[in-house]
Amino acid sequence: MLYCNYCPGYCCYRLPGATLLLHAADINRLARHFGISDGEVRQRFLEHKxxxxxxxDGSCIFQATDRMVRRCTVHEARPxxxxxFPYGESCPYLEREDLLAAIQPRVEEALRRGKMLPADPETQPPDKWLSGGCAKMRHDGRNRNS
Known part of the structure; x- marks a missing residue:
């Protein structure tokens, strides 16, 4: 089981070489979620096809942008x-140094600007998330796959 409550939302950023491909069923699910047509979903939320x-900042348009925990605002209708994700493997947040290296500067900058808070600010204050803190924290017992 993944403990996503502690995740800074790394998987919701577009990384070089990574693409989220949407199918007709995904677009239709989003249309029903918003009460709009499939065409309107394509027009408002999609680029390319x-x-x-x-x-x-490279994050998904549906990732929450308030000062609270980063969450998917269309979780029930997500593609x-x-x-x-993470496709039967360990979550990249917990295991992949290359992903951490790619996203960490964005997370640190957002924290500095006060644009987002750690998932659990009481037990994981922002200073622990800066200067590589995400990488250091990924193996605490609560954040492991079981």
Whole structure:
């Protein structure tokens, strides 16, 4: 089981060479979620033919942007590829140094600007998330796959 409550949302960032491919069923699920047509979903939320637009920082347009925990704002309607992540492997947040290295500067900058807080600010204050803190914290007993 993944303990996603402690995740900084790394999987919701577009990384070089990574693409979230949406299928017709994914688009239809989002359309039902928003009460709009499939065409309107494509117009408002997609770039190209089958991938979400991203924000300036590279994060998914549906990742929460308030000062609370980063969460998917369309979790119930998220695409199949998001539902299956991390594809039977360990979560990259917990295990992949290359992913941590790619995303860590973005997370640190967002924390400095006060744009986001750690998943559990009471037990994981922001100073622990800065300067590589995410990588250092990934193996605490609560964040392991079981």
């Amino acid at each position: 089958n991938t979400f637009k991203v924000k300036a 199949d590829q998001c539902r299956r």
